[in-house]
Structure formats: C-alpha cells, structure tokens
Amino acid sequence: MRARPVGPTAVLVEVGGPAEALALAAWVREQGVPVTDVVPAAETVLLDGTDPAAAVRVLAGWSPEAPPPAGALVEVPVVYDGEDLSFVAEHWGTSVEDAVERHGATTFVSAFCGFAPGFAYLAGLPDELAVPRLDSPRARVPAGSVALAGTWCGVYPTASPGGWRILGRTQVRLWDADRDPPALLAPGTRVRFVRA
Template sequence: MRARPFGPSAVLVEVDGPAEALALAAWVRTEGLPVVEVVPAAATVLLDGTDPAVVLDALAGWTPEAAAPAGGLVEVPVVYDGEDLAYVAERWGVDIDEAVERHAATAFVSAFCGFAPGFAYLTGLPDELAVPRLDSPRPRVPAGSVALAGTWCGVYPTASPGGWRILGRTDVALWDPDRPTPALLAPGTRVRFVRA
C-alpha cells in the first residue's frame, strides 16, 4: 500500500488490485474515518473531503490481508444471444452452452463503478478465461448488454460506444436515481448471472 496526499483535502491510496481496493474502501467506511467520499477503482482508493494527515495516520491500522465483507447478492437474468458469444466459446475451447454455463457459474463481485452511471466492473472471471477487447470499439452497444473484456465482466446501463465482447442482454435497471442506492451493482455487491 502506498498513500499520499492528493490535493488539499484528499488522499490517494495505491494497492495491488481490485480486491484490496474494495477491502480498503470497506474498512474506511467501517472504521468511520473522517472522509466525505470513498472511491475505489482497479488499484486505487480515493479518500476525499478530509485532512490528509489524519487519514494517513489512520491508514497505518489497515492491513492488505483484510478481506472486504461479503455484500448483498443480486441475480441478473440474461438472454444469452450476444454477437460475441460464439467467439468467447471458441476462445474458451467449449461449445456455446458450456460457455453460458461457465459464465453463469462464476461468482462475480462489483469492484468499482465507472465509465457510465451504474456501470460496475465485476471481478471473478479466472485469468484463463480472459478475452481481449475488440480491436475497434462498436459505435453503439445497446443498454443491458452483458459483456467481457480481459477478466472483467460488465453490463452496459445505457447505450454507448464500447469494445467489450457481448455475451447477451438483460432488462435489469442498473441505475435509478430514485433508489436509496442508485447503482444496483454498487461496489461490494455479489452478482450472479442466470439464464432468462
């Protein structure tokens, strides 16, 4: 872990990966550190709205081995008919049904949100199942598209450009500003994809 002041009222903490970032963000919230915003990412956590010296001292009490508590489980129904499903199956060396089963059997966790409101970067796909992004992004990916890039899984909350491999689609509302937690797949949420 490496931490340093980031402007007059924030601390940027660099960690080894998304699991540590999620664990640190959960620890900061649990410990009640005097921060306004806790923003986990792939290998950093931004702690904003605080006295950097106070937070830097408090971070000495966190160890990277601390695991994030398990979040709530959200099941996302998917129609597996994506235009890249056959490509992913071939890359994994299985038929389409087995590719769907592998994806649905994976226990995903929302590591952080970004790119668009409600877009969660989901971890859990093993390294051996990583798939490359498209060489050139599509100009429009439909809302609800369930897709892979590298070892990340995500669901596009709105139509947007994108270069991820599309496995299927869902009708689940990923972002709703009228919900108490607008992002359905907020960091820490466990996610299970099921055939619709």
C-alpha cells in the same frame, strides 16, 4: 499500500488490486474515518474530504490481508444471444452452451463503478478465461448488454460506444436516481448471472 495527498483535502491510496481496493474502502467506512467520499477503483482508493495527514495515520491500521466484505447477492437474468458469444466460447476452447454455463457459474463481485452511471466493473473471471477486447470499439452497444473484457464482466446501463465482447442482454435497470443506492451493483455487491 502507498498513500499520497491529492490536493488539500484528498488522499489517493494505491493497493495491489481490485480485492484490496474493495477491502480498504469497506474498512475505511467501517472505521468511521472522517471522509466525505470513498471511491474504490482497480488499484486505488480515493479518500476525499479529509485531512490527508490524519488519513494517512489512520490507514496505518489497515492490513492488505483483510478480506473484502461479502455484499448482497443480486441475480441478473440474461438472454444469452450476444454477437460475441461464439467468439468467447471458441476463445475458451468450449461450446457455446458450456461458455454460458461457465459464465453463469461464476460469482462476480462489483469492484468499483465507472465509465457511466451504474456501470460496475465485476471481478471474478479467472485469468485463464480473460477475453480480449474488440480491435475496434462498436459505435453503439445497446443498454443491458452483458459483456466481457479481460477478466472483467460488465452490463452497459445505457446505450454507448464500447469494445467489450457481448454475451447477451438483460432488462435489469442498473441505474435509478430515485433508488437508494442509485447503482444496483454498487461496490461490494455479489452478482450471479442466470438464464432469463
């Protein structure tokens, strides 16, 4: 773990990966560290609205071996008819049906949100199933598209450009400003995809 000040009221903490970032973010919240905002990412956690020196002292009490919290489980119904489903199956060396089963058997965890409001980067796909991004991103990916890139899974909350491999689609509303929290798949949420 490496912590460094980012301006007068923030600290950026570098960790070993998404699981450590999620575990550290949860620990900071549980410990009541005086911060305004805790923002996990793939290999960092930003602690904003704090005294950097005091935050660094508190962080000395955290261990990278701390497991990430087991958040609530959300099931996302999917129609598996995506234009890249056959590519993914071939890349995995299996049939389309087996690719769907493998995706549905994986419990993903929302590591962090970014790219667009409600877009969760879902960790959990094994390294051997990493899927390459498109060589050239699509100009428009429909809202609700369930897709893979590398070892990440994600669901596009709105129509936008994107280079991930589309497996299918869902009608689930990922972002609702009137909901608490607004993001359905907030960091720490466990996610299972089920056939619609």
